[in-house]
Amino acid sequence: MITISEKLTQTETDGLDIKDTICLPFDERKRGRLKTVTASGEDVGIFVERGEVMRDGTLLKAESGDIFQVVAANEEVTTASTADAHLFARACYHLGNRHVPLQVGDGWLRYQNDYVLDDMLCQLGLDVQHEQAPFEPENGAYGEHASGGHSHHGHSHGGHSHGHGHDHSHSHSHDDGHHH
Template sequence: MLEIIERLNPAERHDAVISLDYDSRKRGRLKTLTETSEDAGLFLERGQVLMDGDYLKATDGRVVLVQAAVEQLTRASTTDPVLFAKICYHLGNRHTPVEIQPGSVFFQPDHVLSDLCRQWGLEVEDVERPFAPESGAYGKQAGGHHHDD
């Protein structure tokens, strides 16, 4: 099994790729498969979310690239910037992980939140795409790759 033990700075190459959904990228301990179906285990420091494009190091020296997996999400959209700001505020007030794109906010499926968005007049649809939620007011700046080393 490929034992992945630490984060790396951006690398010029990688030897393996793991594709993880958002909930899996929040875990420090995890068993998964590489894109070539090799067993892999994460043994990382807890409390830090892996981001799409992060690089990790295995005990055998191999470099592993993290990819955000495609997953089921809800997209709420509007062309009204004030309404968009209001719904982002209300979702954030509920500590809901959200990914904000121009005119659209993405979150993990939750019928209560979908109903809230509809009640506010947003278009709501189910989509499949990688999820890259904002890191929060006190986390690192979102919108790019985050590397700790």
């Protein structure tokens, strides 16, 4: 088995020869430890730093020195679209309020299939389609390339929680009257 233990930064990738590709869906690209196979069928074990998503095009370095490129796999997703900018903004607001991973394009948004979200967006008036497509959601305000030195909070949201363990405060409210 090929052992991969290093994720290369953008500045380290110029002029490198890519030995093979590794096609992974989003849920596997979120993991820092997994076993899978390359496009040519070689077994690989990926052991990289946890907490950073492997994006489409990410380059990984094996212990042998070989370079492998991550490819975002087609997977079952929902793509919702509208030409109405106000309606699009409302849909993004409601999905963001639910903290779902969301990919945003020009007049369309994409998320992992969820019939409750599908129904909500249909009721708002968006065109909702299930399809096979790569899923590359936003990193979010607290993602790996966020600016401003802002850390995420470690508190409960009445029914779900974010266990990031960093002290931070900000204000927003939820339907249950819970305030921060």
